[in-house]
Amino acid sequence: MSKDRLKMIEDMLSKNPTDTFLNYAAALECKKFGKVDRAQKLLENVKEIDKKYLAVYFQLGKIYEEKGEPKKAIDIYKEGIKIAKELDDGKTQGELAEALLMLDEDW
Numbered sequence: 001m002s003k004d005r006l007k008m009i010e011d012m013l014s015k016n017p018t019d020t021f022l023n024y025a026a027a028l029e030c031k032k033f034g035k036v037d038r039a040q041k042l043l044e045n046v047k048e049i050d051k052k053y054l055a056v057y058f059q060l061g062k063i064y065e066e067k068g069e070p071k072k073a074i075d076i077y078k079e080g081i082k083i084a085k086e087l088d089d090g091k092t093q094g095e096l097a098e099a100l101l102m103l104d105e106d107w
Contacts, residue, residue, distance in 0.1 A: 005029060020050045027059065036063060054084055054092045061099055074104050 006029040013022040027042035043060040046053050057080025064073035077100040084093035 003033065006033065017045075018049055020046055020053050023049065024053065024056060024059075031059075031063070036066065039063060040067075052083055052087060054080060054087070054089060056080075057083070057096055058092075058099060061096070065103070070103050074100060077103070 006026070009022060009026045009029055013019065013026050016022060023042045023046045027039040027046070030036075030039040030042065040060070040063045043056050043063065046056040047060065057076055061073040061076045061080070064070070064076060077096045080096045081093055081100065084090075084096060
């Protein structure tokens with residue numbers, strides 16, 4: 001994708017800063033272009049806006065891993081697993097559990 005796509009998403013986001021999907025989409029685009037800090041902030045916004053937006057837990061955990069913050073990654077994966085259980089989303093629960101296992105074998 002091009003930086004034009006990121007610009008378009010950021011423009012829409014500036015008009016609707018609490019839109020979960022736009023925050024998430026902007027985060028993924030930022031991550032592609034190496035804007036990891038901005039991606040992290042956007043994903044943290046998603047989590048604040050909608051704690052049940054399950055995709056955010058995997059992406060945010062991966063960013064924490066990339067930034068050398070395994071404790072934060074473990075915590076976010078565990079939080080996501082708990083919510084996935086509440087929502088009866090076995091697929092997401094499994095993906096988060098697998099990511100968690102890579103960091104915390106005792107889990």
